[in-house]
Amino acid sequence: MSQAADVLAAFRDVVGSEHVLVADDARTLASQDVYRAGSLPLAVLRPQSTADIAQLVRLARAERLAVHVRGGGMSYTDAYLPQHTHSIVLDMRGLDRVREIVADDHIVTAEAGCTWAALDAAVAPRGLRARFWGPMSGALATLGGGFSQGAATFGSARHGSSASTALDFEVVLGDGSILHTGRAGNAARPAFFRPYGPDLTGLYTGDAGALGIKTAVTLQLEQRPGAQGSLSFAFKDFTTMRAGVSAVARSGLATEIFGLETALARLAAGDAALVQDATTLWQMMRAQRTPLAALRQAWRTTRAGRTFLAESECIANVLCEARDATRLTLTLDDVRRVLQPYGVEVANTMAAVVQATPFPPPMVVGPRGMRLLPLHVILPHSAVDGFHAAFEILRAHEQVQLERHRVQMFVVFAGVGESALLYEPVIYWEDEWLPLHHAVLPAALRTQLAPAPANPEGRRYVESLRVRLIELMHAHGGVHLQIGRAYPYLRERTPAFTELVKALKHAVDPDGLLNPGALGL
Ligand SMILES: Cc1cc2nc3c(=O)[nH]c(=O)nc-3n(C[C@H](O)[C@H](O)[C@H](O)COP(=O)(O)OP(=O)(O)OC[C@H]3O[C@@H](n4cnc5c(N)ncnc54)[C@H](O)[C@@H]3O)c2cc1C
Structure with missing residues (x-):
């Protein structure tokens, strides 16, 4: 019996045959994230308990198999992608209690x-x-x-x-x-x-x-809050919006702040994306506590329509919570007062939908079925305008190439605490879908959104953009969540920092088999 067959048999003894997947389609799915594909692993294992995982890790260690841990597979930073075939993927979704x-x-x-x-x-x-x-x-x-x-x-x-x-x-x-x-x-x-x-x-x-x-x-x-509400403002340009959003973030009034360029909202509200809007609008109405509240919400969102999209460069949504409706009204009024010097209040369609349906089926492709790659950087309020100016120079400089490769770039942003904003350039491009996209998109959307033909040149261009944008973020001293293998966690740290992190890695993973390459280790 071959070595691979022996180790697979040992894995089956631990988790049972039904949880050791070796079929090509299972290995293919497990080796992809929302952005791209890694190598096919030897097998995908579905442990059901902590004890299962401890045993699987010991077996993998004896065979020096790399162990990649996959949760929902909703990341796009190469974070768990196998680097070679002498590896296994642990699908964690069996531990769901x-x-x-x-x-x-x-x-x-x-x-x-x-x-x-x-x-x-x-x-x-x-x-x-x-x-x-x-x-x-x-x-x-x-x-x-x-x-x-x-x-x-x-x-x-x-x-x-x-x-x-x-x-x-x-x-x-x-x-x-x-x-x-x-x-x-x-x-x-x-x-x-x-x-x-x-x-x-x-x-x-x-x-x-x-x-x-x-x-x-x-x-x-x-x-849980007794009352939730939201409001949305449109702004003439990014810098004005940034100033308003920073003021709301510092005020501590909001539970969530997020926004986007109006051009992206316009793109997302067209064609097939309307189907998604209709679904979420319905879910939003169902989430309202009383029929009256549902009607009021539906009236506001449909009456307002999307007319405001034409009038601004950016839109910000602010979500608030309070113990009761009276306190919520006061909080929303406070937010209004903070934002009024900067922008104009518009219908809170998007904010209300997000608040009512916080867990929709994840949209792993963009408007019109385009592929998507979100990048992000976290910067203090005082540094965001400088980064945005640099991003705009890059975007303008790339305009011809963007069009040539059927690629678009938009900015999305969010509040993270009172000191910083998360700035997220999202790259969309026309290309074929990976099996992961087909598997994850809800059936209703799969029939509405179609992948474009394969666009390998565009894909290569997107990868070059990704690398340059991350360099730009690094040059501006930004930090990152979702580090995976994408962001330069160890770059330009002091030698003492790097040595300590490497020593920690060695202490907890002496053979370097757990998610090798993640964090740059
Ligand atoms: C439509 C969409 C919306 C998104 N919205 C947000 C958002 O609002 N905010 C946000 O922060 N991100 C967002 N993301 C990015 C991503 O979905 C999140 O970061 C999410 O937390 C990833 O969780 P996951 O279970 O899918 O992790 P995976 O993608 O499976 O894994 C991510 C990393 O975590 C590691 N990992 C997973 N499980 C374990 C474990 N049990 N032990 C050790 N390591 C583990 C993996 O090895 C990998 O390095 C979004 C992505 C999409 C596609």
Whole structure:
């Protein structure tokens, strides 16, 4: 029997034959992210427990197989893509249980393959919600992926990224041993207070899966809000919008802030994307508490239509929450006062849809079925205009090439805490879809959106743009979530920093088999 057959048999003994996938289509899907494909692994394994993972890691180590951990597969930073065939992919979605909700202490422990949507559904009946409660991909993206990426969005204007809300990670290390980063003393009690000496929990936020395999996470809950509302403003240009949005971020009034260039909203609101809008509008109405509220919301969104899109360069959406409707009205009025010097209030269609349907099926392709690659950089408010000016020079300089290769670039942005903004250039281009796109898109959209013919030259151009944009971000001193293999985490650090990170990697993964290349390690 060959060596590969032996190791596959050993894997089957641990997780059962049905959880060892060797068919080409399963390996193909598991080796792709939203941007591109890696090498085919030897097998895709679907562990069901922490003990399974510990055993699988020991077996992989004996064979020196690289171990790539995949959650929802909703990233686009090469973060888990196998680099060669002597590798396995662990599909974490079998570990999806919510283990314990301690309502008195506002704490929940859930397994790493649980999605953000499932976690939210589990804690909602207790009137609770995670403090950071998900990325916009949370219908499929997992807790393990979110914390390994340092995900941001829901709750981020108030709490920053997901990183600050974790209390403990249960992690399988590269030798198969199990670490708890935050639980202390009585092992029966979940972690409840993070600052107890050096912060090992922090070490495992944004680690791109390079330092271990998260199998469970304990995180902070908060009371669900009694009332939610939103408003949207249009701005004549990016700089004015940035000033207004920074003012809202600093005010601490918003729970989420996000926006985009009007040209992108216009592109997204056309043609087949309207189908998606109709679906989400319906979901939004269903999410309203009373028929009257649903009617009012529907009236506002349909009456306002999309006329405002023509009048501005940028749109910002501000989502707010409060204990009751009276306090919410006061908060929204406060936000209005902050934004009025900068822009004009417009219909809050997009904001209301996002607030009502926080976990829609992730749109892994762009408007009209174009492929998409979001990049991002986080900058302090004071540095965003400078970066935007540099981005505009690059975009103008590339205009001919962009058109030639059927590529478009737009800016999206979001608030992350009170000191910084997340600036996200999104690249769209016409190209064929990967099997992952076909597999993930809901059936209704697959019939409405069609892939373009293969565009290998355009793809190469997009890759060159990606590299240049990341260089530009680095030159402006930006930082990143979702580091994966895409962003230069170790570049231009002090030697002491780099040596410490490498020593940590060696301590937790002596053979360098866990997600090799992630974080630049
Ligand atoms: C439509 C769309 C919307 C998005 N919206 C947002 C958004 O609002 N905010 C945001 O921050 N991002 C967003 N993203 C990006 C991405 O979906 C998120 O970063 C998400 O958190 C990834 O989670 P995942 O489970 O899919 O992780 P994966 O893509 O499967 O993995 C990401 C990284 O985490 C590692 N990993 C996964 N699980 C584990 C584990 N258990 N232990 C150790 N390492 C692990 C992987 O090895 C990899 O390095 C979006 C993406 C799409 C396509």
